[in-house]
Amino acid sequence: MPAEHAPSFGRSNGSELRLDRLVKRFSRGEPAVQIDELRIRAGEFVTLVGPSGCGKTTTMRMIAGLEDPSEGEIYFGGKPVVDLSVQRRNVAMVFQNYALYPHMRVSENLEYGLKKRGVPRAEREVRVLAVARMLRIDGMLDRRPRQLSGGEQQRVALGRAIIRTPEVLLLDEPLSNLDAKLRTFMRAELVKLQRQVGCTTVFVTHDQLEAMTMSDRIAVMRSGRIQQFDTPQDIYNHPANLFVAGFIGSPPMNFIAGTAEGGGGGCTFRAQGLQLHVSDADCGGRLRPGDGRQVTLGIRPEHVGLDGGSGDLAAVVSVVELIGAEKYVFLESEAGELIARTNADARLQPGDRLFCRFQRGKIRMFDSTTERACVEPLA
Ligand SMILES: Nc1ncnc2c1ncn2[C@@H]1O[C@H](COP(=O)(O)OP(=O)(O)OP(=O)(O)O)[C@@H](O)[C@H]1O
Ligand SMILES: [Mg+2]
Secondary structure, three states, X not given: OOHHHOOOOOOOOOOOEEEEEEEEOOOOOOOOEEEEEEEEXXXXXXXXXXXXXXXXXXXXXXXXXXXXXXXXEEEEXXXXXXXXXXXXXXXXXXXXXXXXXXXXXXXHHHHHHHHHOOOOHHHHHHHHHHHHHHOOOHHHOOOOHHXXXXXXXXXXXXXXXXXXXXXXXXXXXXXXXXXXXXXXXXXXXXHXXXXXXXXXXXXXXXXXXXXXXXXXXEEEEEOOEEEEEEOHHHHHHOOOEHHXXXXXXXXXXXXXXXXXXXXXXXXXXXXXXEEEEEEOHHHOEEEOOOXXXXXXXXXXXXXXXXEOOOOOEEEEEEEEEEEOOEEEXXXXXXXXXXXEEEEOOOOOOOOOEEEEEEOOOOOEEXXXXXXXXXXXXOO
């Protein structure tokens, strides 16, 4: 939307959000959250992604002020906020189970937070209308929540959060109870909305596709810790460890455990049925030298080419799945099972014998012991 047509309820002065040595312990043993540092730029859209129980909601609740950290500090625009109550932090939240007030009309739901803060009626009306237009719910301001579809209710919940133009907007799986089609639509809407409002946004999902498509940067979490904080592209192309490599991307990256000899310019990777010279260029960075160590080779399904004549690894097709525009080809080899993505026209069937060719430049290497990438990406 061109700026001159943008609704005039004001832009948020989104502020930098910084978590500093933030720890939350619910019981003895490993903390539920342990974040050394997370620095989110003003106006940035950052997604926390990770499996169930990895600490996403707990992190959000600490940012909001609903949960006290056991240790550490949180800064909004450089100001420490841990000692401030929820009301005194300029933060708004939409959670998975957003509850609208059922007895209030849409307009009353939207203006509720403003009214509580003593914003005069005339200004409330202007803002309600502007937010409702932006969310395209201006035709339903007099309805009650039960007279709205799931997607419309979702938009009211979002409207209620952004109407105060918070510094920090927290969204914890706000799309998870929508059907797939509406979810795809709301995903794009939400990103547009966030750009218009400008508030620093932390979004939680356990859907890696949602994280990839929506975010400026993604923080991948596991067991309370951040595994990698990077742009979607860098996370996809240069995963920092085996967990991130396996979590982001669908179907997931193929892994082959083996050994690497040599280094400093390249190595020879060996696994059952496979011997491959991997140069620095082949793995998109500088391979850290080491002799005969245990490594895991990673290659994404779209980088496994299939060839009837020759290639890196002999394989047999076990299953072929047609996924609309492409096919997922499941393969068995001496080095283990692999998945390749091919175009939908590829003529393949179970039992076919062929060769996998790993696209040079796309091979990734991980230390099997530390699970960390053993390639330094070239700047
Ligand atoms: N109030 C609580 N008391 C005790 N343990 C808790 C409490 N809240 C969360 N936990 C624990 O802290 C860990 C992190 O929980 P959290 O809700 O932050 O996970 P999550 O990443 O949001 O997961 P999900 O994707 O399932 O929503 C879990 O092991 C959970 O059992
Ligand atoms: Mg959660």
